[in-house]
Amino acid sequence: MEELIQHLTPILKEVWGYIFPNEIELHWGILIVLYPYLTGLVAGAFILASLVKVFNVKELQPTYRLAMLTAMAFLIVAPLPLLGHLGHPEKSYEILITPNSASAMAMFGFVYAWYLMAVLCLEIWFEYRRDIILWAQKETGIKKWIHKIISLFSKDISEKAIHFDKKWVKIITIIGIPSAFLLHGYVGFIFGSIKANPWWSSVLMPIVFLFSAIVSGIAMVLILYMIITPIRGKELDIVCLDKLASYLFYAMIIDFSLEALDFIHRIYESEESINILAYLVSNKLFISLIVIQLFMGMLIPLAMISLIKIFKAPSDLKKMVYFISAILVQVGIFSTRWNIVIGGQLFSKSFRGLTVYKITFFGLEGFFASVVIFCLPFVLLYLLTKILPPWEEARNP
Amino acid sequence: MKKIWHKIPEQVKRLSVLLIVIVAVFIVANSLLTPKDFGLVGHYRAGSIQENADRELKYAGQEACADCHDDLWKLKNANYHKNLSCEVCHGPSINHTNDPDQFKPEIPRDRTFCVVCHEYNTSRPTGYPQIVSEAHNPRKICVTCHNPHNPTPPQAPKECSACHAEISSVKSVSSHMDIPCTKCHVTTEKHRLHPREFRPTKPVDREFCGQCHSQSAKADKFIPRINMVTHEPRYVCWQCHYPHLPEAQ
Numbered sequence: 001m002e003e004l005i006q007h008l009t010p011i012l013k014e015v016w017g018y019i020f021p022n023e024i025e026l027h028w029g030i031l032i033v034l035y036p037y038l039t040g041l042v043a044g045a046f047i048l049a050s051l052v053k054v055f056n057v058k059e060l061q062p063t064y065r066l067a068m069l070t071a072m073a074f075l076i077v078a079p080l081p082l083l084g085h086l087g088h089p090e091k092s093y094e095i096l097i098t099p100n101s102a103s104a105m106a107m108f109g110f111v112y113a114w115y116l117m118a119v120l121c122l123e124i125w126f127e128y129r130r131d132i133i134l135w136a137q138k139e140t141g142i143k144k145w146i147h148k149i150i151s152l153f154s155k156d157i158s159e160k161a162i163h164f165d166k167k168w169v170k171i172i173t174i175i176g177i178p179s180a181f182l183l184h185g186y187v188g189f190i191f192g193s194i195k196a197n198p199w200w201s202s203v204l205m206p207i208v209f210l211f212s213a214i215v216s217g218i219a220m221v222l223i224l225y226m227i228i229t230p231i232r233g234k235e236l237d238i239v240c241l242d243k244l245a246s247y248l249f250y251a252m253i254i255d256f257s258l259e260a261l262d263f264i265h266r267i268y269e270s271e272e273s274i275n276i277l278a279y280l281v282s283n284k285l286f287i288s289l290i291v292i293q294l295f296m297g298m299l300i301p302l303a304m305i306s307l308i309k310i311f312k313a314p315s316d317l318k319k320m321v322y323f324i325s326a327i328l329v330q331v332g333i334f335s336t337r338w339n340i341v342i343g344g345q346l347f348s349k350s351f352r353g354l355t356v357y358k359i360t361f362f363g364l365e366g367f368f369a370s371v372v373i374f375c376l377p378f379v380l381l382y383l384l385t386k387i388l389p390p391w392e393e394a395r396n397p
Numbered sequence: 398m399k400k401i402w403h404k405i406p407e408q409v410k411r412l413s414v415l416l417i418v419i420v421a422v423f424i425v426a427n428s429l430l431t432p433k434d435f436g437l438v439g440h441y442r443a444g445s446i447q448e449n450a451d452r453e454l455k456y457a458g459q460e461a462c463a464d465c466h467d468d469l470w471k472l473k474n475a476n477y478h479k480n481l482s483c484e485v486c487h488g489p490s491i492n493h494t495n496d497p498d499q500f501k502p503e504i505p506r507d508r509t510f511c512v513v514c515h516e517y518n519t520s521r522p523t524g525y526p527q528i529v530s531e532a533h534n535p536r537k538i539c540v541t542c543h544n545p546h547n548p549t550p551p552q553a554p555k556e557c558s559a560c561h562a563e564i565s566s567v568k569s570v571s572s573h574m575d576i577p578c579t580k581c582h583v584t585t586e587k588h589r590l591h592p593r594e595f596r597p598t599k600p601v602d603r604e605f606c607g608q609c610h611s612q613s614a615k616a617d618k619f620i621p622r623i624n625m626v627t628h629e630p631r632y633v634c635w636q637c638h639y640p641h642l643p644e645a646q
Contacts, residue, residue: 098431098435161406
């Protein structure tokens with residue numbers, strides 16, 4: 001009790017207007033911000049990869065495998081924030097053994113499992129199978145066994161078998177695109193279907209989530225590619241970078257238009273919540289929404305990339321601009337998630353008051369836990385690239 | 398048969414084995430881990446009903462109190478607090494009903510307690526009795542005037558200070574301290590019972606203050622006089638002088 005009072009007292013001082021008692025403290029904190037951000041990166045990286053296979057965008061070939069592994073690394077980490085938030089990771093299997101089809105949240109386990117096993121693992125397996133077999137032949141010791149097990153002891157690398165692999169990579173990608181939409185549109189759906197919350201409740205929510213996911217996924221692969229390649233002492237493929245930047249640009253335009261549409265729609269409808277939402281945006285969310293999400297994360301990168309394209313800048317300048325834009329986009333998309341998750345809980349359902357979010361630093365739901373979770377995918381990605389090197393030169397001729 | 402087996406690509410065979418293993422593991426795990434009584438009566442364990450029923454009781458319910466405190470029970474149920482359970486105020490008391498001498502319920506005599514429900518709050522429905530506790534007899538605990546089991550407001554107080562504590566305390570140290578409130582406010586008896594419906598009068602013009610402060614006034618000599626014609630003629634006096642503390646600048 002004492003503890004609770006100490007925790008709530010400083011928050012209460014910053015409460016503005018009238019709010020209900022159960023709204024003082026936010027229930028969904030930074031971990032729930034991280035969760036849609038991470039799943040977004042998965043879906044985005046996968047869509048980028050599928051451009052190569054389904055739409056035959058040859059220029060992006062150098063990033064194809066990297067994108068797949070990135071999606072994998074982030075997907076494995078994506079449920080961790082949820083487990084941390086719910087606080088009983090040891091009970092999580094229960095939602096799988098007693099599925100409740102009436103609850104969107106409870107079905108997430110299945111959407112996740114489908115995407116992990118039927119799409120990502122399978123596609124990576126078919127894509128890498130030939131290489132894994134050949135690697136295993138050359139290697140010794142533990143690595144040989146890891147590769148043997150991953151290949152399921154498969155041996156067939158005949159022309160016919162390779163052709164079969166290629167065909168299936170394509171089929172799985174085609175199944176994978178709607179699945180990626182499902183995975184992330186679904187996260188948007190969970191927010192969009194909360195009808196009591198006017199900040200969330202919108203049919204556009206899944207689509208807005210999806211396109212911001214694509215934006216963040218492309219930007220993440222671009223950043224990783226631009227960091228890893230020089231570290232490996234290799235040259236950046238400028239054609240590939242240009243293509244990545246173009247797709248980033250298009251995706252951002254769509255994302256921007258959708259968000260603007262949502263915004264205009266809300267203002268024009270002017271439901272009874274509009275006053276408090278306007279107040280929310282112009283006060284508590286001013287920095288994170290107007291400054292970071294809109295200007296830094298959207299308008300500045302858009303402007304920079306278009307200038308580069310119009311004035312045919314030299315390639316060094318180009319690289320720098322792409323890199324900075326991609327970083328800004330990441331920050332922008334993270335604050336998009338922040339504004340949705342945190343913003344949606346800052347105002348009272350009485351529409352007459354605002355509360356504040358006080359981030360805690362320690363504990364399962366604190367700032368440090370979320371930093372650890374955010375770094376985890378990069379560690380995983382490093383391990384994955386050790387086991388399944390995505391580099392061009394690692395391919396067997 | 399053998400021919401068909403050979404025709405299936407190697408990859409598919411291996412993946413099918415994996416798939417079968419995964420499905421088998423899921424089915425086995427599912428049958429082992431799902432609680433036996435799950436789903437018998439709904440999407441939950443039937444046993445959890447009993448588990449919840451077995452939990453330790455804390456509240457006795459107000460009928461239980463009637464056995465021994467029937468006088469208070471009747472009193473409360475005949476008055477404004479009839480819809481409140483005894484334990485809303487006295488806290489969980491099942492131990493007390495079993496052994497009244499050993500366990501004593503809480504008795505919330507603090508001013509901070511009643512205002513949980515009665516502090517003025519815009520979200521409360523109109524007509525629900527609310528007070529601004531800072532202005533509502535701040536120096537006394539609520540039960541000196543309100544019987545918690547029959548909170549009907551007591552006899553209307555004679556003194557204006559019961560309700561206008563701040564004004565009275567300010568005035569009592571001002572140079573107007575000897576002037577009774579009713580000299581400036583004609584107050585009916587009804588104001589004390591229904592203060593908002595029956596408002597006292599307030600002075601309306603400069604001449605009112607002039608009774609004592611104009612040069613021609615017949616009041617005591619020591620009262621400071623002003624020239625009513627030249628002393629800020631375009632304003633009423635209380636735009637500059639707070640009547641309950643006139644010396645304040």
